[in-house]
Amino acid sequence: MSKLDKDSVIEKFTTAYTKANGKAPEIEAKGGWYSVDGGKNIRLAQLDELADELAGGASDAPTSEVKTEKAPAKKAEPKTKAVKKPAKKQAKKSAQTFNVKDFYASEVLANKPGSRSPR
Numbered sequence: 001m002s003k004l005d006k007d008s009v010i011e012k013f014t015t016a017y018t019k020a021n022g023k024a025p026e027i028e029a030k031g032g033w034y035s036v037d038g039g040k041n042i043r044l045a046q047l048d049e050l051a052d053e054l055a056g057g058a059s060d061a062p063t064s065e066v067k068t069e070k071a072p073a074k075k076a077e078p079k080t081k082a083v084k085k086p087a088k089k090q091a092k093k094s095a096q097t098f099n100v101k102d103f104y105a106s107e108v109l110a111n112k113p114g115s116r117s118p119r
Contacts, residue, residue, distance in 0.1 A: 013051035
């Protein structure tokens with residue numbers, strides 16, 4: 001993996017963006033992330049890839065970097081009604097499950113018959 005030089009990548013992107021869109025981009029750098037014209041924040045490697053895309057063949061139609069990253073919209077198909085399934089009933093607790101409260105009460109009664117629980 002090669003190291004990217006920040007200044008050279010930004011210069012490369014600026015020239016490609018200017019050729020494709022006819023104006024210079026506004027690049028804001030913040031903590032290793034770059035925002036172009038107030039769009040989505042991207043890393044330096046993505047900015048380099050975007051510069052290659054813009055320089056490659058995007059000169060015929062002006063586009064912004066946000067539009068090039070999004071996938072083309074698919075046609076919406078009519079939704080079918082979802083069949084509702086009945087809600088599952090919660091299982092009742094069986095008599096054999098362990099309960100701390102009952103265990104404590106049985107221990108107290110076993111040690112001192114006739115005593116009550118504290119509450």
